Amino acid sequence: MHVKILGSAAGGGFPQWNCGCANCSSLRAGKFHGKARTQTQVAVSDDSGSWFLLGASPDLCTQIEATPELHPHDGVRQSPIAGVVLASADLDHLLGLLLLRELQPLRIYAAASILRILREENSMFRMLNRASNQAVWSEIRPRQEFPLLSAEGIDSGLRCEPLILGSRYPAYVAQEHAATLSPSEALLGLILESESGGRLAFMPAVPRLDDALLEHLESTDVLLFDGTFWSDDELIRVRGGGQTAREMGHVPVSSQYGSLNSLAALRRPRKIFLHVNNTNPILNETGPEFRAVREAGWEVAEDGWQFEL
Template structure:
């Protein structure tokens, strides 16, 4: 009989890579990170289906929180579009172009249009009420970009998305190595906060035997324990959810008792296909 190695998720509990689709205007959507699961994620969301014309797509662009492979490899899946608009910080753009050679690979198929993400609130596109602002949270760069680019906390950012029509805001931070003051300010008055839930506790990677480093050293604040994020989230007025769960995280099991602990704090775990209206 086949057996499951420790930390391996049964197929019925598989979670896809963390990503968001944000509606900027009627028929105009932006992806927040482009994952290896992009094809399946688009198929499961009718609003993202291509058409009605040939080579027409409602996907207007991609917003990147960092340059990690699980957040960027899906960009190649968009090569059939005539143009791909990519919003990224300067270090992330440099890593994708200089190390992954994304421009060399994709420009024979589609034009790449780069927009810089920074600390200023930017309108996603003309006529859209949705704005985006980058909140620097970490200087952790991906392994393939080691030794390149500037030492800056804009390698990993959270995104603060605001609907100017309603004044409501969402903060998305799927990778969170620290909780800097700028991030606290961004979430203090937000209406929805979705954050890094990669590991339940700090020793999980070492206990699982797949790393000699702690969760924090790997660039992910744990949920529970000293320095954990659960109690920080519980103090916010926003609706708070965890995303980006590793397969060793007990929250990957819907029956795990850790869910009750989060429920008591008023914090949720985001589910695949979840829709959030602000």
């Protein structure tokens, strides 16, 4: 399996357009010991010919242009992007779909509740169905593995298993509408497997950890995991108020019950934090938080990383 990390930051990217925190200000001034990042986006392929996007970030056009493997190769409009797998209805996970509206055949995988949000409640996404063969919407079910197929039904050789991670829908989904949706489909983690047996876990938003999830993660070769916040009160410290990391649906990296400690027993996978918020001190490559992550055997994803498994 070929894996490309096109973007590695949380919603808003790094620096974030309206943020003057220490990280963003220092980066803009050219004094920050770390790298700018676009919003989280991953692409996978089993043959380097057809690619599937895990989510569709608002930065998708820029990310595609920065990745030659995703450029059109044959014909005027022949993108190697065959499809998209959606794990949630979060805006920074699906707004990029609207950037894929230029009549390219795509298969879009999502749980039934997410499909309802997109196709019944948001008329903008009708732009993806202006032609009969433009978008093939395919329903997925939690805990049921499925093959990744192109819009034409060509098997990519990759399979995906969605895992239930959370039950809360984004704030833009009206409360009365959310009450009619399945809680088990609100937030999924994705485990992808290639024909050769390589396994990738994609989990940029994890509200809680339990033994069942840890067992799944131990079966993978590479883990792309929620690195949104270093501490539970990170945004409160920066803003002087607001929600904690856990209230926003993210296990923090640090603390006794944070991911760094809770996932310390994982032995098999290469462990990589992504979806890193602009306020997170692990972005500073000379800081103690970054060193703590590296000493614990973790990496902090950067835009442009690629690997095979």
